[in-house]
Amino acid sequence: MIELKGIHKSYRIGSQVIPVLRDIDLSVKQGEFLAIMGPSGSGKSTLMNIIGCLDRPTGGSYTLNGKNVLAEDDKGLAAIRNRTIGFVFQQFQLLPRMSARRNVELPLIYAGVSREERMKRAVAALRKVGLEERKDHRPSELSGGQQQRVAIARALVNEPLILLADEPTGALDTKSGQVILDLFAELHKEGRTIVMITHDAEVAKRAERIVYIRDGQLLKERMSPVRGAAT
Numbered sequence: 001m002i003e004l005k006g007i008h009k010s011y012r013i014g015s016q017v018i019p020v021l022r023d024i025d026l027s028v029k030q031g032e033f034l035a036i037m038g039p040s041g042s043g044k045s046t047l048m049n050i051i052g053c054l055d056r057p058t059g060g061s062y063t064l065n066g067k068n069v070l071a072e073d074d075k076g077l078a079a080i081r082n083r084t085i086g087f088v089f090q091q092f093q094l095l096p097r098m099s100a101r102r103n104v105e106l107p108l109i110y111a112g113v114s115r116e117e118r119m120k121r122a123v124a125a126l127r128k129v130g131l132e133e134r135k136d137h138r139p140s141e142l143s144g145g146q147q148q149r150v151a152i153a154r155a156l157v158n159e160p161l162i163l164l165a166d167e168p169t170g171a172l173d174t175k176s177g178q179v180i181l182d183l184f185a186e187l188h189k190e191g192r193t194i195v196m197i198t199h200d201a202e203v204a205k206r207a208e209r210i211v212y213i214r215d216g217q218l219l220k221e222r223m224s225p226v227r228g229a230a231t
């Protein structure tokens with residue numbers, strides 16, 4: 001599903017070139033639940049932006065669902081992103097003046113889905129995350145955990161191939177975080193592909209597989225202790 005080979009990313013500041021990702025090889029299979037774990041500044045967000053087709057690497061190759069995404073122009077990249085990836089962010093990124101339902105409908109507006117169909121699918125997505133009865137609430141009328149569940153419903157409403165989550169529990173207390181991770185576990189069981197970025201070992205443990213990033217490089221992989229033995 002995701003195939004990164006020899007990915008490099010560096011930034012140029014004045015005359016200085018700062019390497020941020022160095023020779024990253026990473027494959028994610030369909031239906032996998034992967035955590036990418038690393039300390040602050042290790043390159044997690046940079047890697048997520050590349051996986052999510054929000055940014056381009058300086059070098060290397062990236063095949064997503066059989067497509068060479070780096071051959072695409074920005075418009076093509078945006079189209080792949082909209083069709084293939086559902087994003088979940090640490091700070092939820094909901095629009096404050098809109099109800100939960102309308103927030104969830106947004107990706108369907110961009111996809112040109114009819115009003116009636118949008119409403120039906122948004123309500124179904126909210127039901128999936130256990131929030132159907134809160135569909136008319138605005139974000140400020142919901143708890144942090146509930147807002148994140150709305151954001152997950154929004155990420156899923158387009159039926160993306162991959163759910164890409166950047167510190168999805170980072171702004172939540174432990175209990176609300178567990179609810180989100182339980183929801184991810186359920187989605188994984190249903191066959192969704194999930195890539196989750198975190199600096200928290202307890203959160204990463206909930207994934208099927210963990211890869212570690214340090215100073216822009218992936219360390220040798222090992223299986224999550226929850227699911228299997230170390231390799």
Ligand SMILES: Nc1ncnc2c1ncn2[C@@H]1O[C@H](COP(=O)(O)OP(=O)(O)OP(=O)(O)O)[C@@H](O)[C@H]1O
Nearest residue numbers: 011018020038039040041042043044045046047199
């Ligand atoms: N636009 C940019 N220009 C220059 N340097 C950048 C840019 N974006 C990121 N960096 C550098 O790249 C490194 C990795 O950043 P990145 O945000 O990917 O780390 P991270 O692991 O996600 O950290 P955190 O957990 O704190 O968000 C950092 O040293 C950062 O300063």
